[in-house]
Amino acid sequence: MNITIGHFLMISAALFAIGFYAALRRRNIILVLIGIELMVNAAVINLVAFANVNKNGNAQDGKLMALFAIVLSAAAIALALAIVVKVYQHFKTINPDEVEEFKN
Amino acid sequence: MEWYLKLQSLIESNNLSWKFLLPEFFLLLFFLLGLIIDLFWKPSKLLPLLMLAGLAVSGYFTFLQISTPNQAQQLFNGMLLLNNKTIIFKLLLTLVSFIFLVYSLTDQRVKQQRISEYFYLVPLFLIALNMLCMSSHLLSIYLSLEMVSLFSYGYVALAINEKRNAEAAMKYILFGLLASALLLYGISLLYGFSGTLSLLDPNFLAAFAKAPMPIIALSLTLILAGILFKIAAVPFHFYAPDVYQGTSATTLVLLSIAPKIAGYAMFANFLSCFSFQIFNQQLFWPMYNWETTLSVIASVTIILGSFVAISQTNIKRLMAYAGIAQSGFLLMGLIGYTAIGLVALLNYLFAYVLMTSAAFMLISYFEQQHEAFDLADYKGLVSKSPMAAILLVIVFASLIGLPPFIGFTGKFLLFSASYQAYLSSANPSVLFTIFTAAIGSIISLFYYFKIVRNMFMREATWVKVSSEEQGVLYFLVLPIVIAIIYFGILPSGIIAYIQSLIA
Amino acid sequence: MNQAITYQVDPLLQVLNVSAMGFIMPLLGFAFLSLFTLKEKTVWYVAISALVASFFSLVVFFKPLVHAHQYFTISWFQIAQSNFQVTLLMDDTCFWVLTMIHLVTLMVVLFSGYYMKAEQRIEKYFAYILLFFTAMVALVMVNNLMVSYIFWELVGFASYALIGFWRTKESAILANRKAFIINRIGDLGFLAAIFILYNQFATLNLQSIEVLVQQSPNNTTSLYWASAAILIAIIAKSAQFPFHVWLPDAMEGPTPVSALIHAATMVIAGVYLLLRISFLFPLEVLLLLKYLSLFSILMGSIFAMVQNDIKKILAYSTISQIGFMLFAISIGNNQLALFHLLTHAFFKAALFLAAGAFIHENKSQDIRLLKGVSKQMPLVFYAYTVASAALIGFPFTAAYLSKEGIVYAAFSQSGFNITNVLLVVSVLLTSIYVSRMWFHLNADKTATKLQSNPLAMLLPILILSIASLFFIFSINPLHLESMWLAIKLDHVPFVFSLGMIAMSLFGVLLVKYTPVILNPNESNRLVLFLQNGAYIDQLYEMVFVKPILKLAAVLKWLDRHVVDALVDGIAKLAITLAKISDWFDRKVIDGFVNLIALIAKRFGDLIRISQTGRVQTYFLLALMMMAILAWFIY
């Protein structure tokens, strides 16, 4: 049995759903970020897998997109963690529920 | 050999493209200058002025890029597309940044805290925004979109009131990262089934059309999620009120406008590859029902934004929801993707820049002078700052769309454009959007005039007056308000200019 | 009677004519008096001189034109294709009625100099009188229904102003409101008639309408409606049943006003209008009028029999007498109606003025308290007696001629039937209430004679009582043939006259020897019923006024709480929607979860309510909305 793109896509779907779960469900900003990373990784797997379909000319598109996505998510995580640290300084918690000062 | 020639052409394209980024180079240059000055002469009053000069120079070179007749330049092998439409967007962005910088100069809190980054990051932000306007490749879209988002998060997090900033930034970034993860996933699907990331690729649509319907729907929906987040449209608008509330009104002069403009520019670019012109009739790619999608989103955005704005008691939350409703109005220009729609969109964005920046400057002014944050704090302000109050009324009237202010001609064109879209598509949901937009206009009267009512018709409970600094009103807000009136009475010039540029 | 006679004169002459006919002087007087505050005497002189000037112009300019039977037409305004004109009519009828109006008004103004002495705002009083006079003169002369309507209402307004002249007097201001509103109901009839006629004939000029009616007699339906509508106006203005209720109340005004407006002139405007437009009236409507007027005749005289207020007696008597005039018209005898109109004006004005003199000197209107006036002011009392005799219809008075003529005409037209018998009965009733009043006034022979009898008081009463005698109208006191007026009337057989006189005498004697009639038992229910005008007033109050006020209050409530709420509801709905969507925006998932948790709780403590993260909830919500949108589009 050959490994086809479908296999990769299935794994990506699973990772996406798991990441989604963490991002929406967990009460900890860092775990939310981990969930987001899982979602990004799912997309990265997709991109790289699809790069194998399109061998005509644009073969490297998907791979480079994946590369940029990885780097960008790293940058975003760095900024997010900086904000988390700052949130912790003020609220002494990293549960997004408890970061709640605004009242309307 | 062939491979080598191809490489040659790729490099050639890159080499030819750099010169079109002259404005951005200047921005970068001034940013670096600012960085260095900030490092060596820490408390420098020169810095903001230098940045202003940078914006001016960049704006000048952007202006010079205007080509008559309209010529589209593909830069960097289709990464970017420069045409008059994107130049107008860029000019609008430069204008906002300029207003923001000038206003920041007067902000007491910025002065006191000596946040020099506040100033020298503006050119860099503008680069990101410009890139988003020009990007025509899914990679550059994703990259510049992410860049704009990161700048936005960063600006929100910049300290003025640290605790509030932190909370707003946290909510903003979590929401934003989730949305961009969806966007990325959507892009990956789009790429997978169309085989290309370049929107300018002539084979893109043909290849994508072969993709199965559910995949098309799924990928476009996911991409739309990312875009809607950027333009703060329903349902990805939830972050806006919290973020606005936690951010100083001064920052909002930039943040409530610039990302939205760039978002619309990108949205227009994105939609442009799904629309064709056949026999003078603008048609959308038939596989995806763009008209219905856009009109439903526009209607829901207008209605939800307007209704929720009514019950707000914090002015910035109110402005956030009002901004959401305005976003819906702007979307009306894209329904049908007609030429008039684009003109209407650009014209209204111009109006939006003037009105919203003026509004936030005034709100910021009230924040600083009278510590007014809630609607209740606005009671009787007309007796304390009559000039500012009157200017705010004019701005609000324009935002509602009353003549003879620029908001009226803007909305008028948007209505006309969507009516035109309705005539050509005969899609009843477009008509529905027009109706909801009408209703939204009426409701907008209600919430904007709650503030006006408080200012003019209620007695002040307590008003803290700090040093009377009316200067900013006269040299910055007043000219903008005069422009609001001028372009309301004589709109021909600006509309004709936009039309002539993008024709 | 046709276009050939109507001619346009040159504008200057027109103006001269109009002014000559006496509008301008009284109108100027009105304007002068209403704008300036003057001394009492001066006011009086101004009023008198205005009237004299008008009278002079009547005799000098108007009289010569009468026989030419002319119309003067002034273009008023043009609307659509119709030209609205003010047409002035000059004929005999007009002249006689005008003469009567001038004379009575002059007398009343003279008398007012005595009666209204030392009153506040006297200049307003005379101003209103002059306004009334102008309007009345115009009403008589104009021959265009639209313009008639204008003056028709203006006399009503003047009446309103004069009834309420003592504006601090509660009963007076209630009475004038009532008078105006009831007249307004009549005016609606007039307006409706105008609509119908204008719609039918595209003109409101009476002579044109008359020509058109004669040319095409088959517009009967609209004529029915028009005549019925205008009948309402007539009976309201002339205080006939069922619109008579305002007239007794109107007696709250100054007595000279009652004499002028509510006896001699304004109330006969209806009769006069009917005389002018009787050509419109189909027989059926005339029959209706006949019964209505007969009812008013009887009702007026019966109510008059039990009243103790001298002015109320006279008011009911007026209702009854106007009934006679309308009755005459209803049986087709317009000339007799006109005749009775003129005679009635004089004797009724005399009666009122005399009553005014009594009231003024004794400060009371109750006939039982005025018992000594025959001795107190004998001269006035003689005049009063003459006028009373005229009212009853004794020979040698003018009214004898007119009233007898009417009764006879009724008999000669339809013979011996119930309506005619009732008419005769009403003659008897008239005799009864008049003599009852007379006996009361003559009861106390011991009163002292009044020292001063000012000329302003005596002269008008005497002149008017003399005018109620036969020779003003006819040489022969007993017969109608030899009238001075250009009125052609039938000969009345001698036997019939004798019968009538006997009937009247019987009435006098009945009162003389029947104390029950002279002093009816006030505790008697029937008497009470009649004294209160059969409670018609109260009935109207209950049936119309109260329900209307109630309805108004209900509507006001509805307006506030339903209509406003309905339309306001949109705004309220918007706010509610705002709250809902706000709630939806931030809480729907929470609420949803809480709700389900609440339900789940009933099945056990498996699930506890837990706070959800807002960012995450929002995002979940956004995603679900996006999914719904995608689902919706595909």
Added chain:
Amino acid sequence: MNWLSILIFLPIAAALVLLLMPKGAAKVFRPVAITIGVVQTIIAGILYVKYLSNPQGYQFVERYDWINLNLGTFGRLNIDYFLAVDGLSLGLLLLSAFVMTIAAIASSEIQKDPKAYYTLFLLLSAAIMGVFCALDFFLFYVFYELMLLPMYFLIGMWGGPNREYAAIKFFLYTLFGSIFMLLVMIGLYFSVIDPITGEHTFNMLYMMDAANYTKDSYFSIFSSDALLFNYPVRFLGFIVLFIAFAIKIPTIPLHTWLPDAHVEAPTPVSIILAGVLLKIGGYGIIRICYGIFPEAAIYFSYWIGLIGVISIIYGAFIALASTDLKRMIAYSSISHMGFVILGIASLTSEGVNGAIFQMISHGVLSTMLFYLVGVIYQRVHDREIAAFRGLAQPMPRYTMFVVIAFFASLGLPGLSGFIGEAFTLIGAFKSASVNALLPRGFAILAAVGILIGAAYFLWTLQRMFFGAARFKGAEEWNLKLKDLTATEYVVLIPLALITILLGVFPSLLFDASNNTINAWVHETWIHGIANLKSMQSLLKF
């Protein structure tokens, strides 16, 4: 001379001058406003007299390009600055100028922030002039909306205790109507072609001619699929425009903003509101609703007439039950404006002429009535009917003017109110036999409204003004209730004179309007029937 432009821009110029004046110069603000009003009145009067010499068609035309854009595939966007007046608008123009003058004189009670007040006042004046002059729909709309903001502040800042509510209610109601008017306006624009240039146009005169509609456009009568929700689009357009103007007039059940606005507004603002702003509704219906959609007007005339009749009676009943004098007058306005609707619905020359006369007469009378209410309110700050009794005692001259105003309002002949009411009713009555649009019963029912009108005015007179003097404020009020001052005479005497003058010489107005209205009625009827036939055959409704 561009007379009409001068009329419009004179107050704007004055407003700018006022803005630049220092606060210390507060004393000259009112004289300036009065002077502007007088000058406007004189100009309007001159125009009126000029027009009377040849009362035909549109005159004093000014037409310039305002917005003229080429928008590519969209075509050209053509908006003209197009002003002209005819017999319909000229009378209203004159009335507006006059009422604004009176309102300026009556503004003496304004103490708070006079600069803002008079600036807004003058802006309002300009917008009102513009509305009556504009013949380009877009221009009309701009002026129409321009009235809202000054009016909002005039009510909201200088009004009574509940002024905020009244002001926003006024604003919301009107905006509700006008936003949808905007939509119809855009729809019309896309349907109408300027026969000369071949481009879309906002010119109202072109919109009135069925030949100028492109064949398959939504508002074309020749289109076979001009249906929206299975209903002819033209009818919907008419309904939308009618609602917009009916709010302004106002009619039942869109009237509820009016009593609130009146009760809360200061006297001069009430005067403007009743004297001028309500007329814009009637003017809009005649000029725009009926002018552009004659067939819908004919189709719906029964319902429009019914609305008019209900307004008359309903307004009168509520006025009867009102306990606040100003509220009573506000409701009487609703009742009186009902006659305007009824007259217009009759589509007869008598009815429409009567409607215009009624508008002008009501303009003068309501000005007078609201001013009179203001007089006592200014003295004792109370206007409950029950609080006064026998006012004629301390204030006889005042009472005289009240009597004139009341009797004119209840339709006493010889005063102006009568002619308008009578001719609208004659028109309504005639309609049954001329064009069979309204049943005769409408005229009769409306006449009953007159009766109730008499009832509440007389009742009020009797309760408030006659009888022995007795006031809620007892002695204190007795001292305060002085008779009229010189200023008040200056206001009231011209108003009373005009009332009498118009009542005696209605030709003063009819001469100007009659030709215009005759032609208008004729054309509306001819076009309406033709259009209706065409639409019925194409749309099968």
Added chain:
Amino acid sequence: MINLVFYFFAFIAIVSALYAVSTPLIIRSVFAMFACFFAIAGLLVFAQSDFIAVSHLMIYVGGILVVMVFGIMLSQGSSLSAVVRSNKTISLHQYLVLIVCVSVFLILSYFFYQYAPNTSIHYEGSDLQLIGIALLTKYLFPFELLSILLLAVFIFTAIITRKKKELN
């Protein structure tokens, strides 16, 4: 045989991801992520992208996770293991999220099962050179832009995390 390795990586990736999102202790989930990212890198190699795989390892394992550990330490100080779920009950919100996530997975996998191209993937050698050339030709501009972005993020992170004292 080589397929078995693929399935092994897939299994590790999914299981460790599941563990990472469900363990109550943050630090454990971070370490589970190490395993997950390693497995994903392995999968990337299977998809003929060894350069991407290496970059992935370097950036995620070497960069992100380390930063995260720092973040945890900074935000929760010494009590690394003290982070336990405060509320042991399961709320319906959580069920809802679970349902949504499962349905997301089902929808996606159904679509992929139905519509994914049936291209089989074999390892054909390194793509390092190709990526390098692309990065300096076609993707030169995004590459440059990225550098600016990283600079900006660097500045922002520095400003945001600096101590409050320095601000005044």
